[in-house]
Amino acid sequence: MITNDISTVFYRGYLSYLRERGWDVTIISRDTGKLTALGEAEAVDIVDVDMVRDPSPIQDLRSLVRLTRAIRRVRPDVLVFSTPKASLLASVAGWLLRVPVRIYHILGLRYETESGIRRRIFRALEKTAAGLATETLAVSHSLAELVREERLTSRVVVLGEGSPFGTDLRRFNAEAVDIPALDAVTETFLASRGNAFRLLFVGRITGDKGVGDLLDALVLLAARGVEIASVIVGPGEDAGLERRIDELVTEHAIRRVGSVSDPRAYMREVDILCLPTLREGFGQVIVEAAGLGVPTITTQATGARDVVVDGQTGLVVPVRDGVALAAAIERAAGDRDRVREWGAAARARAEEFYSTERVWRQYADHFDASAR
Structure with missing residues (x-):
């Protein structure tokens, strides 16, 4: 029912x-x-x-x-x-x-x-x-x-x-043959950012998903000179957050994508997923990204902290803390080999518990x- x-x-x-x-x-x-x-x-x-x-x-x-x-x-x-x-x-x-x-x-x-x-x-x-x-x-x-x-x-x-x-880990797999092509605008955007660290958000654009905290973190990182190429995917449900994203798009290397039926194309092209949520029941998108070998930075929120093992399959930061979130993203961007290790461990954990x-x-x- x-x-x-x-x-x-x-x-x-x-x-x-x-x-x-x-x-x-x-x-x-x-x-x-x-x-x-x-x-x-x-x-x-x-x-x-x-x-x-x-x-x-x-x-x-x-x-x-x-x-x-x-x-x-x-x-x-x-x-x-x-x-x-x-x-x-x-x-x-x-x-x-x-x-x-x-x-x-x-x-x-x-x-x-x-x-x-x-x-x-x-x-x-x-x-x-x-x-x-x-x-x-x-x-x-x-x-x-x-x-x-x-x-x-x-x-x-x-x-x-x-x-x-x-989670269907045959479908959420970097080698799956049915992953659609990345849309042309996003492909061009990522290519134009050179070697910038690639970050993805997938979810509803709402305060509950921590989008405001993510934007705060990206502004801090830009001020520190940390090169981040951010892709934000999901339906817009908060006009204020959408306006803020629009204001930051050019200055802070953000690509805004609306709703997509299949997020795998975006997951496959990034270094890390970021879900700075305030509440979940279960971090489903975290497991989906893990299936493609992509680790996650998330928060200690209900339902999110269960899915990421801090320092092993990603990073976990306090809820509603843009400063801590920025520090975590900067840490990940500075050690890409470790990020790849987290991604492999995230995939293994998904296979063990969440198939x-x-x-x-x-x-x-x-x-x-x-x-x-």
């Missing part, structure tokens, strides 16, 4: 794997067309239930009624729900119908960087979903720690080293045990 079918990309292969393990799988979500395509590709049942992400009491009540009817028809032994709105509604419906195993698959805490009334409301919703579940599955150990600290529930576990769905084969097996084994 998920709120809408935007997230269905993560379920490719996973649902058919569960089916091969003997499960009769149904996925419930709002369908804009992607859900139907997923059901056909994975040979699983789909149920379209209209839901909206933002609070809407009347619409939410309608969705709850439809969802309850859908779950009653399916009669699941195990109900797994993730994403905030779907989790709230599914936890209520599953509890009302007394579904024996109700698992909240928690991908992160949206309210972690909120304040005031919004924080209190979102926390209450998370506590409701977790409280009505028979178990909460967190996608990282630091997220599980936060769930306990926030007293959302004590019934929280992590499978292995975490990960929501695993789809390992993670899917952990989930299937857990569902088998839960249903006994």
Whole structure:
């Protein structure tokens, strides 16, 4: 159960794997067309239930009624729900119908960087979903720690080293034959920077992703004469940050790229990934870059600090600290041999803990045990 079918990309292969393990799988979500395509590709049942992400009491009540009817028809032994709105509604419906195993698959805490009334409301919703579940599955150990600290529930576990769905390390591999070509403008930009240290950011352009701290760090590095060629990839969700990026593009050697369907072309062409995030559930993009042998500089934020071993597969700096971030980037730029060693170690760690084969097996084994 998920709120809408935007997230269905993560379920490719996973649902058919569960089916091969003997499960009769149904996925419930709002369908804009992607859900139907997923059901056909994975040979699983789909149920379209209209839901909206933002609070809407009347619409939410309608969705709850439809969802309850859908779950009653399916009669699941195990109900797994993730994403905030779907989790709230599914936890209520599953509890009302007394579904024996109700698992909240928690991908992160949206309210972690909120304040005031919004924080209190979102926390209450998370506590409701977790409280009505028979178990909460967190996608990282630091997220599980936060769930306990926030007293959302004590019934929280992590499978292995975490990960929501695993990473296809055959696809995220520098030798993969289907990696698309780099766009011409970015290729020209990188070529024009000569031997500059190449840095990549991939993610939503928001304060939560630490983009402001990254820009602060790049300004400091430019003032010190450290040559950095930075590529920023992802959808723009903060007009103020976009304006600031535009102001810095020429002076500080920044190439702004919008949303891309496949980040591998960019990952393959850089020295390091930088994710100065304020919160994550799990640092998925870090593992994807690791697959291509690219290490990461990230922060001690929830869900990010689990994935990078400081000084071995990258560097970890304090949250909201542009000065420390600049120092870490400068350290990496000054020792490229060490950066390559970090990249090789990051790939090895990804293979050990985060492959789809390992993670899917952990989930299937857990569902088998839960249903006994």
